[in-house]
Amino acid sequence: MTGPLFVGCAGWSLPREHWPAFADEGSHLQRYASRFNAVEINSSFYRPHLPKTYERWAQSVPSAFRFSVKVPRHITHELRLQRCETALDEFFAQCLHLGEKLGCLLVQLPPSLGYEAEVAGAFFEALRKRFAGDVALEPRHASWAAAGALLQAYQIGWVTADPVVIDAVYAWQGVRYWRLHGSPRIYHSAYGPERVALQAQALRQSTAAGVPTWCIFDNTASGHAVADALCLLEKKP
Template identity: 45%
Template sequence: MSIHIGVAGWSIPSALADRFPASGTHLERYGARFSAVELNSSFYRPHRRTTYERWAASVPPGFRFSVKLPRTITHERRFVDCQALLDRFAEETDGLGNKRGPVLVQLPPSFVYPGDSAERFLSDLKTTVTDNIVLEPRHASWFMPDVDHMLERQKVARVAADPARPPPVAQPGGWHGCAYFRLHGSPRMYESAYGQDAIAAHAGVVAALARHGIDVWTVYDNTVYGAATRNAFELIDVLSGHDI
């Protein structure tokens, strides 16, 4: 069982700078307070293996990076003819060593479930990248029992996200060995902070899942005004009072 709490990216809001060490790179300072981060820049552009190695060396042993699969695979190719791209992604991110956590596969809202080709792709991905895979589909066609069963077979967890569009997005699905929450802020995505009641309710969910031996990730993405970092600290504080 493990609980990972972090932010999408490791920027440090100036209003919270005093909660981090005064010296070091942003990543070194961030890693001194949080155990995980979601790396989204890999979605937009490749990074050298040596860059990933440098990042891994900047954080403590228990720290984990979740890494977003490139958009060339998910949004442009849409799973078609991607093996060379997967090989490149795996080789680069292998630089993280055992600090590489789940690979996040976020799909465009227009990506309709393509049937058997989805299972073939996920199988290829799991063969190429041996860490956990978490899938964030955003078209209603992915939220059907037969798709959930496919994800279970492949041991791929379905992301739970807020705001939830469509509504089933709010709950984790697929493989039950990992639960991955992406919290973008509500009602204003990327901006709104979560209040104490929302933090406490989510802490209860995280604690319950962790007690069942599930690997639980919570990533706050309401980063525009620094709410993500504050909410991550608040969740850690509330969970410290739970019996886990």
């Protein structure tokens, strides 16, 4: 059975030059969702959102649309995964109002946060007590290459990032998540048709294995994410 493929951008801002490719009417999110079936909510990393805001977003998109929600930096960067049960409760009290349209959680760690098995295990234990859905981890310290067994145990997927920070580890394969930040100039560089075609090939292999697969373009700073994501749709991965 082919796994679902979720394609979108980090945020639903639409550069004016791409407006003709989307629905003419509706909110920014509604117009965005007329072409893409997924989006990564990055604003949750910086500030909380009211439950009714998540509910409104969920009601604005088609039934098959899914949101990936970035775990707050208060948990990942300030508390550094420790003693964060209360913060997790507060976060889930908000984002779970997406209902079935909450497709994945993104846990991005600071580059300075190394892998400590006891700390990581306690964090994922606390997270799994509150959330049984897909979770993708984007660590940025090389020591996390040793975390494969723990990620298997807690069924945590690995973010395949570009530019590559850590070579892929043998993590849980129940979800695949590509996060394309832009290279060589991070957040700015466009990928273009040739590199997007290579990405489409990798996505086909993932979905052919029956794995839920995400591809999020995060090269938003110069407005290239939407163009690259539209190009990917044309490649029919």
